[in-house]
Amino acid sequence: MGYHRPDRVEDAFQALAQGASVIAGGTDWYPARGDGPVPQHLLDITRLPQFSGIARHDGGWRIGAATSWSAIVNADLPPAFAGLQAAGREVGSVQIQNAGTIGGNLCNASPAADGMPALLTLDAHVQLVSAKGTRRLPLAQFVTGARQTALQPGELLQAIDIPDTWAAPGTGAAFAKLGARKYLVISIAMVAAILRLNAGRVADARVAVGACSAVAQRLGALEAALQGATPDEFAARVAQAPLTGLSPIADVRGSAEYRLDAVRELLSRALMTAAEAANER
């Protein structure tokens, strides 16, 4: 029992084995308690040395799971991260961004997690650590359903790895979030896009959609359809692409039909923004 904020990962595993509840930024952890009591045995992972910070390493970037959204928003990152940084600026409020973490956003596994679409477009992988060792999973395999992840008992999400796939010139990225008010809003739908232009045409593209399925989805068919397209052709290609994998629900924020309708518009706009950014380089 008690509040553990270890600076050695071994101590974290021990607390975890004793049933401690893992807390990072706390911005989802506390609201999840509702009006009920707060657990009395906590493992605070924000002081663990491997869990924080943004670092360049061979072949890519590594973002510690307990890195705050503000740190990501304010970091000097390549253009491909523009969508992730834009998403970070729309996580709750400045107050939430100062405390809330990227790893917490993934582990909370909300269908409307702001970080998911951009990380999917960045081909992110997660690093999971436990007393038994380390394993690595593609992000799409880590979040398995609404409020469900592949995290095993005794395991912690340590970092997010992002490969250098998008280092080439001509790359642009964007994020678009649709909500019914300006600040502090949960998405009705959101999209992230990265593309690389070569001589004005799409050489490579990744697009992902959040809040329109239990887990945010990459749209493979649309990515393929965008190959070779000029920005003028984006809207038509988006209009014709099957939105396979999207299965929006109707809730207080909007109908399923509306979400599918709005997603195509958001996709076109995000792709245009990404293309403009790509052209600026």
Place this chain on the structure above:
Amino acid sequence: MKDNATPPFGADPCATEFRLNGASVAVSAPPGERLSQSLRERLGTRDVKIGCNAGDCGACTVLVDGAPVCACLMPTARVAGASVETQSGLVAHDPLAQRLADSFHAHQAAQCGICTPGMMVAAMALLRAVPSPTAAQVEDALGGVLCRCTGYRKIIDAVVDAGVGGMPPQPPSTGDVGQAIPRLDGRPKLDGRERFGDDIAPADTLVLRVIRSPHHHARFRLGDLQAWQAANPWVALVLTAADIPGRNLFGVIPGFIDQPVFANDTVRFKGEAVAAVVGPADAMAQFDAGQFPITWDPLPAVLDVATATAPDAPRLHPGHEGNILCQGFVKHGDADGAMAAADVQVEGQFETSYVEHGYIEPEAGMADLVDGRLHIYGCTQAPVMDQEALAPILALPLDRIRVLPSATGGGFGSKIDISFQPFVALAALRLGRAVRITYSRQETMASTTKRHPAQISLKVGAQADGTLAAIAFEGQFNTGAYASWGPTVANRVPIHASGPYALRNYIARAQGVYTNGTPAGAFRGFGVPQSAVAQEVLFDELADKLGQDALEFRIKNALTNGTPTICGQVFQQGVGIKACLQALRPAWARLNAEAQAFNAQAGVLRRGVGVAGGWYGCGNTSLPNPSTIKAGVRADGTVVLHQGAADIGQGSNTVIPQIFARALGVDVAQIAVIDGDTDRTPDAGKTSASRQTFVTGNAARLAGEALRRLLLAQVNAADDSRIVLGTAQGTGLVVEDATGPHRLRLADLPVDAEGYVLRVQETYDPPTLPLDENGQGAPYAQYGYAAHLAMVEVDTKLGTTRVLQIVAAHDVGCAINPLLVEGQVQGGVAQGLGMALMEEYLPGRTENLHDYLMPTFGDVPPIETLIIEEPDAHGPYGAKGLGEHALIPTAPAILNAIGRATGARLRKLPVTPARLRAALKEVGHA
């Protein structure tokens, strides 16, 4: 620091050392305790406010190592070694924060003040990083803090002007009627001293928690409470219906007192109280309400008017066939005949949603026994009504109950009804010691009153020349499980559903309908905002059909002096709607031209301008509605005003003294004011129905005039003599006339029990007449009038609406304090905007501030207020009420603007992006 709160069970407390507002502190708290809780309850930093405990409102914003965070989402143990700054510390130590406080004061950027600590702390993080922020930077930096009173614009102005190069305005200082002085009660809201409902109780006070129904409709059986309490020895008390010494019912209107304090065996809505548990604070923090022994047997629930009025629907209250609560009716002329003869007709069915009041302060307070009397502390809009409601429940005479209102962090109608009071009162009486309660956000949303959802059928006819011919209105208002102010809504709506227009032929019927929804009660406008949506939207369609300009159509039909209202009441003066509408002409022309130019470019964004009018009768409808004001003079010459009107942010603590000072003929700063306390301030009635400036203001005027006469009579001075109070309070009193100064020999006069040598008490009751069976009579002594313009930009592909500009013309008769007028208008507009575009409370589904959306900083546009002063013969110095009026025209103006931008005519509120997009597709937008 002493550990004053070792939990009776659970883990050992953690000791955490950090710097709080510059001082080293150590706190011992259970693991995982929220920083907001530790700061407030263990370290006494009660300027940190808790509005939601979920990061949705930002009221608890503090700086941790300079960065703003929500203290409700931060474990106390996390800040070990860190520096934490709160509003009170910032203002005490940082000159920049003092400048910010001055700017807030000058701009009246704090109304109720409950969000102000969060606003100021977030602003300090910005100002330290950006010395001269722009409005857009302020919006981004403060966007995580919700305000329900101000509409945000004054806060933006205040932060910008606190920056380098900004110029906080220097207000005039005598405080005479007409001067925009800062709030007299403003400073404590800006330096952290203000005490709201949850800020009264000492930290070691016992805590009460209410057990509530998880079902919309159910029977229930309580388990073995004695055994449960024995198994949980920390429990100090369990309360149920069996523990109520008096009548287990409350309500607000005689004949409609129908809500139990604790349900007996059946609950009629989700969130209804069935029991309460009292215990020490740390034990209650660990209490899981799911452990309470109770079994539920759910029953079929009727959640809307259609199902509640169906033939086979369960009947919720005996004596109310078809679940009809009551009905209001007004008939004037021959609506059927005139409608049939009208050249042009339009009709429509409209639907509005439950709207949550959304004050950032959840209900909170404390009860205690003092010298054998019950003292109730906490937030309220109606201290004397609280007293009168509690007496029969507790079986106590009125004089055994004293209500001491705290500052109230917003009310908007819901805090007229009692909520927390009977629970803590019963517990304090049983235990003989103080007991406190604070509603959770979920609890306040699930259990307190809402705006009535309405279903309206409306038909309007006109002659070809544009003269209104007839209106026929039918409305059903879902009052939820209990009556609350449902009868008032049913009565008020037919009196107002014509809008402020001249009309010879009119029929209107409004019903209140019981359902298993959350009780609906008083909310800024009492049903009139809903009926105004239908009426003003159809007026636009009628103007279009007639080929007439929407504004000129309204001006042509506007009610005027000497023309009967649809109740047959004739005002020979004071009817200001035409002046309001005419004042909009320049903005109407300019904004329409702008919209037209914008729309000339093809694109997915379309702009439009909409207009709507509104009126509202101030005070109770054809019922006695008195306010009483008392004042006294002490032997040292101090003039004391006893003003009991509850200031819930609207400004009566400033307006009433300004009126009294004018009548007495002194500067307002020279008057000592005693605010609400049922022992010390006579009944000023409830803060509702836009009545305080009008009714209590008149009582203050009468009291000031009476005291002036009394003082002058002491020295036989002439009526035009000057009363001179010492520059400091209590330094004597001089009357100056043509013959020179005469010092009053107050010390020679006998001193009464309250310490006064002279005293006055005056009552004002607005002159009204009863309504006959057709609703004809004189329901109000005065109406206030308003007309709004809205310019919107619609994203036709996404169905989103951005309001770009509001111009609001308000006839207030006489602006006692023009800055307070602007504050009311801007706050009302923001609520009207929310009602139009985003606010939809669904019982059981949106009981939090992230699923229930209210406007944020980025949603409320610049608001231009045009103050019209068409003096009213009954108002103090001509003043009229304003609170409700500010909200009424906004939603229909926005709907009309959307219609003009896109051709889509919306019939259901709120106009969410999904609803608007569907409507846009129907009218042919790709």
